[in-house]
Amino acid sequence: MDRKLMIQQLESTPEWDICIIGGGATGLGTALDAASRGYKTILFEQYDFAKGTSSRSTKLVHGGVRYLQQGNIKLVMEALRERGLLLQNAPHLVHNQKFVVPNYSWWEKTFYGVGLKVYDMMAGKLGLGPSRFLSKEETLEFAPTLDPEDLKGGILYHDGQFDDARLAISIAQTAAGYGAVLLNYFPVAGLLKLQKKIGGVWVKDSLTGKEYEVKSKVVINATGVFTDAIMKMDDAKHENIINPSQGIHLVVDKEFLPGDTAIMIPRTDDGRVLFAVPWHEKIVLGTTDTPADNISSEPIPLQDEIDFILKHMGRYLSKDPQLSDVRSMFAGLRPLVKGKTKKTAALSRDHFINIGDSGLLTITGGKWTTYRKMAEDVVDIAMRNYELPEKFCKTKELKLNGYNEPVTPAEITSLSPEELKTIIKKSVEEEMCMTVEDFLSRRTRQLLLNAQEAINAAPLIAKLMADEMNNDAPDSYRGWIKEQINTFNAIAINYLPTTNKPDSYWEQTKN
Numbered sequence: 001m002d003r004k005l006m007i008q009q010l011e012s013t014p015e016w017d018i019c020i021i022g023g024g025a026t027g028l029g030t031a032l033d034a035a036s037r038g039y040k041t042i043l044f045e046q047y048d049f050a051k052g053t054s055s056r057s058t059k060l061v062h063g064g065v066r067y068l069q070q071g072n073i074k075l076v077m078e079a080l081r082e083r084g085l086l087l088q089n090a091p092h093l094v095h096n097q098k099f100v101v102p103n104y105s106w107w108e109k110t111f112y113g114v115g116l117k118v119y120d121m122m123a124g125k126l127g128l129g130p131s132r133f134l135s136k137e138e139t140l141e142f143a144p145t146l147d148p149e150d151l152k153g154g155i156l157y158h159d160g161q162f163d164d165a166r167l168a169i170s171i172a173q174t175a176a177g178y179g180a181v182l183l184n185y186f187p188v189a190g191l192l193k194l195q196k197k198i199g200g201v202w203v204k205d206s207l208t209g210k211e212y213e214v215k216s217k218v219v220i221n222a223t224g225v226f227t228d229a230i231m232k233m234d235d236a237k238h239e240n241i242i243n244p245s246q247g248i249h250l251v252v253d254k255e256f257l258p259g260d261t262a263i264m265i266p267r268t269d270d271g272r273v274l275f276a277v278p279w280h281e282k283i284v285l286g287t288t289d290t291p292a293d294n295i296s297s298e299p300i301p302l303q304d305e306i307d308f309i310l311k312h313m314g315r316y317l318s319k320d321p322q323l324s325d326v327r328s329m330f331a332g333l334r335p336l337v338k339g340k341t342k343k344t345a346a347l348s349r350d351h352f353i354n355i356g357d358s359g360l361l362t363i364t365g366g367k368w369t370t371y372r373k374m375a376e377d378v379v380d381i382a383m384r385n386y387e388l389p390e391k392f393c394k395t396k397e398l399k400l401n402g403y404n405e406p407v408t409p410a411e412i413t414s415l416s417p418e419e420l421k422t423i424i425k426k427s428v429e430e431e432m433c434m435t436v437e438d439f440l441s442r443r444t445r446q447l448l449l450n451a452q453e454a455i456n457a458a459p460l461i462a463k464l465m466a467d468e469m470n471n472d473a474p475d476s477y478r479g480w481i482k483e484q485i486n487t488f489n490a491i492a493i494n495y496l497p498t499t500n501k502p503d504s505y506w507e508q509t510k511n
């Protein structure tokens with residue numbers, strides 16, 4: 001993916017079939033679906049690909065045991081099918097993950113054991129392995145750091161696990177391979193209308209300041225928690241449909257859960273699901289479900305959420321994790337579609353598609369696991385309702401870019417200078433990596449795995465990137481490096497869980 005070439009295509013194409021706003025899982029999946037059908041497709045992302053919710057998930061490709069508990073059979077069936085397809089199509093980034101559900105009472109063992117058997121049956125031939133009951137001893141073999149007191153046994157089951165931001169890049173590259181144009185740092189600033197019907201968008205290249213009018217037969221709004229902002233561009237009287245809900249994760253060292261098995265606590269005493277999942281040699285603990293008032297591209301973990309995870313994980317692990325054990329913390333916002341309930345945890349995770357009076361096509365909700373099906377559904381609707389020739393979905397068996405190649409390392413701290421240069425070159429030349437934050441947060445996952453190490457590495461990364469980007473005017477070269485380090489540090493402080501942050505930081509995180 002070469003940004004300059006993509007811009008040339010933007011400038012030389014008079015009209016597109018499908019224009020997508022938003023470069024998260026939903027938008028990128030839609031771009032891939034549309035381009036692989038043969039539609040002329042363009043996508044605009046205001047920041048970097050997957051900068052929003054799509055790089056901040058729990059990293060599970062799952063049917064959602066919790067949704068089974070809620071009785072949402074359709075969602076679970078669909079997600080289990082998608083889980084199986086994703087494992088086949090992106091084996092480089094998605095793998096089969098073992099989970100243990102520890103049981104501290106006998107009724108739990110029967111209840112969750114039967115539930116997980118149903119989960120297995122629903123997955124059918126796309127299942128990842130049968131669940132089974134474990135004795136207390138076996139449970140502790142799989143998860144040796146579980147608190148043994150009162151432990152009755154457990155259940156072993158399988159789900160998928162993945163690297164969300166890397167998968168986003170892989171989808172973008174696959175879409176580009178089918179001729180899609182995908183541009184990061186290109187916010188959509190307005191909608192083009194002719195006789196009250198949408199015919200395109202106004203965009204601005206935020207790296208150069210240049211503005212463009214882009215014509216398209218269909219405009220798809222795939223902006224996650226920003227959905228309402230785009231719908232308001234279309235209709236100033238639009239009433240919000242998104243109820244954003246924040247979820248946070250704490251990342252700790254592997255000593256808290258050695259081995260390769262994750263832990264799933266289906267119901268904490270206040271009814272939440274809690275996970276401890278091995279990820280790139282660290283353990284991700286999460287998550288929370290907190291109604292969010294502020295929509296931001298960099299949401300901040302609240303103190304209550306941090307306390308909740310530390311306290312509850314401490315109940316299940318033999319060693320209580322402390323704030324000082326946390327290597328990084330990150331927050332994401334779920335784009336939940338409003339329902340009758342005020343409790344965000346009870347809102348549906350199904351996806352939602354709407355055609356506005358002006359023709360604006362909106363897709364939101366859903367989850368990472370179901371991005372492919374969401375894309376198929378929205379492009380089918382576009383095909384049937386706009387002037388597009390009939391072309392059918394091809395993504396069910398489409399291998400994603402890089403499926404047979406080595407994967408970029410998630411952490412960079414043990415890399416030699418030569419290895420680092422090679423990865424930076426690849427990120428800049430092939431993955432549209434434009435900033436130090438793109439590199440440390442989403443091309444590699446250093447910021448999410450160890451925030452302090454990421455901060456330490458930022459000056460070197462900035463220099464190597466500046467060299468690679470051929471930024472040879474001495475002033476702008478030095479200026480770019482300085483500005484990149486400052487911008488990165490301002491973001492990275494929110495991932496740093498140290499107690500020595502200024503009081504003003506903790507003030508802003510109080511509910």
Ligand SMILES: Cc1cc2nc3c(=O)[nH]c(=O)nc-3n(C[C@H](O)[C@H](O)[C@H](O)COP(=O)(O)OP(=O)(O)OC[C@H]3O[C@@H](n4cnc5c(N)ncnc54)[C@H](O)[C@@H]3O)c2cc1C
Pocket residue numbers: 021022023024025026027044045046047048049050051052053054055056057058059060061062186187188189222223224225226245246247248287288297331332333334335364365366367368369370
């Ligand atoms: C805490 C948490 C844990 C989760 N865990 C899982 C999990 O384990 N498994 C799972 O399957 N799902 C999970 N999910 C759900 C999943 O992450 C989301 O459903 C999915 O990432 C949403 O993708 P999206 O593309 O709709 O939104 P986003 O990723 O937010 O993408 C929308 C994009 O639109 C861009 N945008 C907004 N306005 C404009 C504009 N004007 N111009 C251009 N671009 C614009 C934004 O910058 C953003 O990048 C989790 C969600 C959260 C919050």
